[in-house]
Amino acid sequence: MPDEAPSTAHAHRVTPKVSYHHGDLRAQLIAAVRELVETYGPDGFSVAEAARRAGVSSAAPYKHFKDRPEILRGVVSEAMDRLRAAMEAGAAAHPVGSLEAVAAVGQAYVDFARAEPGVFRLVFSLTEGHENAPDLLTKGARCFGVVVHAVAACLDLPPDNPDVQRRAYMLWSFVHGHSFLHIDMKTKVTTAEIDDWDYLLGISHAVLASAARS
Amino acid sequence: MPDEAPSTAHAHRVTPKVSYHHGDLRAQLIAAVRELVETYGPDGFSVAEAARRAGVSSAAPYKHFKDRPEILRGVVSEAMDRLRAAMEAGAAAHPVGSLEAVAAVGQAYVDFARAEPGVFRLVFSLTEGHENAPDLLTKGARCFGVVVHAVAACLDLPPDNPDVQRRAYMLWSFVHGHSFLHIDMKTKVTTAEIDDWDYLLGISHAVLASAARS
DNA sequence: TGACCGAAGTTAGCATCTCTCACATGATAT
DNA sequence: ATATCATGTGAGAGATGCTAACTTCGGTCA
Numbered sequence: 001m002p003d004e005a006p007s008t009a010h011a012h013r014v015t016p017k018v019s020y021h022h023g024d025l026r027a028q029l030i031a032a033v034r035e036l037v038e039t040y041g042p043d044g045f046s047v048a049e050a051a052r053r054a055g056v057s058s059a060a061p062y063k064h065f066k067d068r069p070e071i072l073r074g075v076v077s078e079a080m081d082r083l084r085a086a087m088e089a090g091a092a093a094h095p096v097g098s099l100e101a102v103a104a105v106g107q108a109y110v111d112f113a114r115a116e117p118g119v120f121r122l123v124f125s126l127t128e129g130h131e132n133a134p135d136l137l138t139k140g141a142r143c144f145g146v147v148v149h150a151v152a153a154c155l156d157l158p159p160d161n162p163d164v165q166r167r168a169y170m171l172w173s174f175v176h177g178h179s180f181l182h183i184d185m186k187t188k189v190t191t192a193e194i195d196d197w198d199y200l201l202g203i204s205h206a207v208l209a210s211a212a213r214s
Numbered sequence: 215m216p217d218e219a220p221s222t223a224h225a226h227r228v229t230p231k232v233s234y235h236h237g238d239l240r241a242q243l244i245a246a247v248r249e250l251v252e253t254y255g256p257d258g259f260s261v262a263e264a265a266r267r268a269g270v271s272s273a274a275p276y277k278h279f280k281d282r283p284e285i286l287r288g289v290v291s292e293a294m295d296r297l298r299a300a301m302e303a304g305a306a307a308h309p310v311g312s313l314e315a316v317a318a319v320g321q322a323y324v325d326f327a328r329a330e331p332g333v334f335r336l337v338f339s340l341t342e343g344h345e346n347a348p349d350l351l352t353k354g355a356r357c358f359g360v361v362v363h364a365v366a367a368c369l370d371l372p373p374d375n376p377d378v379q380r381r382a383y384m385l386w387s388f389v390h391g392h393s394f395l396h397i398d399m400k401t402k403v404t405t406a407e408i409d410d411w412d413y414l415l416g417i418s419h420a421v422l423a424s425a426a427r428s
Numbered sequence: 429t430g431a432c433c434g435a436a437g438t439t440a441g442c443a444t445c446t447c448t449c450a451c452a453t454g455a456t457a458t
Numbered sequence: 459a460t461a462t463c464a465t466g467t468g469a470g471a472g473a474t475g476c477t478a479a480c481t482t483c484g485g486t487c488a
Contacts, residue, residue: 022436022437025436025437042339043257046473046474046475047474047475047476048473048474048475049474056436056437056438057437057438057439058474058475058476059437059438059439059440059476059477060436060437060438062475062476062477063435063436063437064436067475067476068474068475068476121339124394124398125256125335125339166408169395169408170388170417172391172395173388173391173392173394173395174384174387174388174391175391176390176391176394176395177386177387177388177389177390177391177392177394178387178391180338180387180390180391180394181383181386181387181390184338194380194383203384206420206421206424207420210420236465236466239465239466260444260445260446261445261446261447262444262445262446263445270466270467271466271467271468272445272446272447273447273448273449273466273467273468273469274465274466274467276446276447276448277464277465277466278465281446281447282445282446282447429488430487430488431486431487431488432485432486432487432488433484433485433486433487434483434484434485434486435482435483435484435485436481436482436483436484437480437481437482437483438479438480438481438482439478439479439480439481440477440478440479440480441476441477441478442475442476442477442478443474443475443476444473444474444475444476445472445473445474445475446471446472446473446474447470447471447472448469448470448471449468449469449470449471450467450468450469451466451467451468451469452465452466452467452468453464453465453466453467454463454464454465454466455462455463455464455465456461456462456463456464457460457461457462457463458459458460458461458462
């Protein structure tokens, strides 16, 4: 709901977003927090430090966010948007209904986790925020929807088909687990090296082929 | 190294473990923290509150733990012991080399995540601790070893076989993702209901059968 | 135009938390 | 019996989360 086009549409739109004292602090705070989370881990962040980096007093953030958790929720919300966009772009880079499109969705997921492990972990660490934030739930569901969509196209079935849902869930949990293990235990936990693309293609094939068979 | 049998073996062993002021505070603190993490989430815990629950001053914990993170590492270490024990028990409840034994390892994993979601999440949230704590790494590797062992027995191959390692990693990531998704999105994210045991058996079969074939 | 209003930011301040330092205590060893 | 060292206590410094009261500025409307 916020950060839309300026409602005062006619006035001097030089310096387009500089409307109040600071400019748009909200986005800058989220960016600062994202950086902090990425650097020091999901816990190693403080509202005070984020405010310091944005060049405002330590009380300023509370004009835009009710709570410390709400700031994190803002970061998560923004991250989920980017994640979904990346997954959709991955799917769009391959023919509709192809196995590659399915694997590319998973690849985008893994790439995101590897590029921003702190934020990725944060997205799935927010238990306390989920109940209070229905928009996060819907955004999560929309991310899952990307997987469902790709699987449905590949199997040539409607997205609400239970079998499609089940296979999509299997793929999602597979990719999710792979991503988490990957960023958790960078030190090799297996003696067998894993190449992401082969791995994901193989997984996708196994899950979807067994669906087509049975 | 600590908490062994009392070295003063001959003396009055009434009240067996009451040796110092408080008794064994270390274990009691870990238990208190575990409870707090389970109740308020991995972040909603404070050393002060744990000390309060243990009935000691807020400075006492620092005689047993260097840091706040070190307390969490203690909880994680203890949790990993329990997790490995549960996985081994699951495997031991079925014939050696059976598919059920493999699935039971995964079931134990999922059960643990469901029974203690906070602690489970904490185990895999500790990035900053892992570098400084080699014992956590080895404990994690031993947990993975349980999976490897079950898979190796099922495929009748040595545990260090790369294919065994790869299949074990696949199963592990699958179960890990399933567990995480399950505790994250209790609200159903799919229209297809998932029954754990059937699910895990199917997964195990798919992963191991394709290994046997190729 | 100019007085009002509310959004966005500031300083001051309380409660809490982490962690340290000096001190007290008591079990154990000599 | 006394020294010692691990274990606990209390006080306190520094940082943080968050609130309250005040200031400043942009936009609205008589």
